[in-house]
Amino acid sequence: MRIVIGAVVLAMWILPGSAVAAPYLWLNGATPQRTIETAFSPPPGFVRAPAQPGSFAAWLRGLPLKPDGAPVTLYDGRLKFDQQHHVAVIDIDTGRENLQQCADAVMRLRAEYLLAAGRPREIAFNYTNGKRQAFGGGSYADFKRYMRRIFSFAGTYSLEREMKRVGLADIAVGDVFIQGGFPGHAVMVVDLAVNDRGEKRFLLMQSYMPAQDMHVLENPRGGASAWYAPPGGAELVTPEWIFRTTDLRRF
Secondary structure, three states: OEEEEOOEEEEOEEOOOOOEEOOOHHHOOOOOOOEHHHHOOOOOOOEEOOOOOOOHHHHHHOOEEOOOOOOOEEOOOOEOOOOOOEEEEEOOOOOOOOOOOHHHHHHHHHHHHHHHOOOHHHOEEEOOOOOEEEOOOOOHHHHHHHHHHHHHHOOHHHHHHHOEEOOHHHOOOOOEEEEOOOOOEEEEEEEEEEOOOOOEEEEEEEOOOOOEOOEEEOOOOOOOOOOEOOOOOOEEEEOOEEEEHHHEEEO
16 A cells, blocks of 8 residues: 655555554665564563554564664764663664754654654644644655754653653553753653563663664663663663653653
8 A cells, every 4th residue: 555645655564454554764665674673582581562563662663773783873974982872773864963862863753653654644743832833744855854843943841741641560662761851861662571470671762962873772780681671769770861760751
C-alpha cells in the first residue's frame, strides 16, 4: 500500500493479520540491516514485552542501527569527546546545526513515526512559550523544515509539560524520562523486556549537547548489560544525567 502526503510517497507494508507497519522514511526505502531488536537480546529469563505490529513500540524497537562499534558523531562531523557511554548508534541524520539535542531527538522520533504511519495531523508540539505548533502537511522536506522550527523553539521545558505523568510500575516502550529546564535532559525507552514474575528491564536512547547522533545508552550500573532495571530508590542513574523516578512521562 502507498500513501501520498504532499510530494512524499510513503511506502507501507502490511504484516499478515496485523496492523500496518510504518517504515523509516529517512532511509529512502532501504531495509534496515541491524536494529535494536536484532542487536540486543533480552536479559536471561526475560522476553520482549508484546508490541502490536504498527505501534510506536514496535517501530522504536525496529529502529535501524549503524554497524557495531560506530562512534557518536556531533552535528559538525567531529567525534563526541566521550565515546564510553553508548552501546549502539541509531542510523538517523542529526543535521548540520546544533539543534537536534535531547528533547529534540524524542520529538523527532515521535513525529517520524506519526508521519510514516499516515497520521501527520497528529504531529504537534508546544513551543517553550506554550503556543501549540502543528505540522501543516506537505512533503518530507516540509516536515524537516517544521522539525527545525520545533527544535529551535521547543525543548525539555515545554515537552515535559505537554506529556502526561506515568508511574514507574507502568513503564512502556516510548515513555520518556525528562527533566524540563535550561538545560534539562530527556531519554526515551526504546525497548522493554519482562519475566514471568512481571519484572521489567528496558533500553534507553538519547541525544545530548551539543547535537549528536542518537544512541542507545550503556547502563553504568548494569555490568555488561545495557538493560536497565527500574531502580528501587528515588533515582535513575544514566551515564550523563540522574533522573528522579517520578520524571517518567508519556505522549
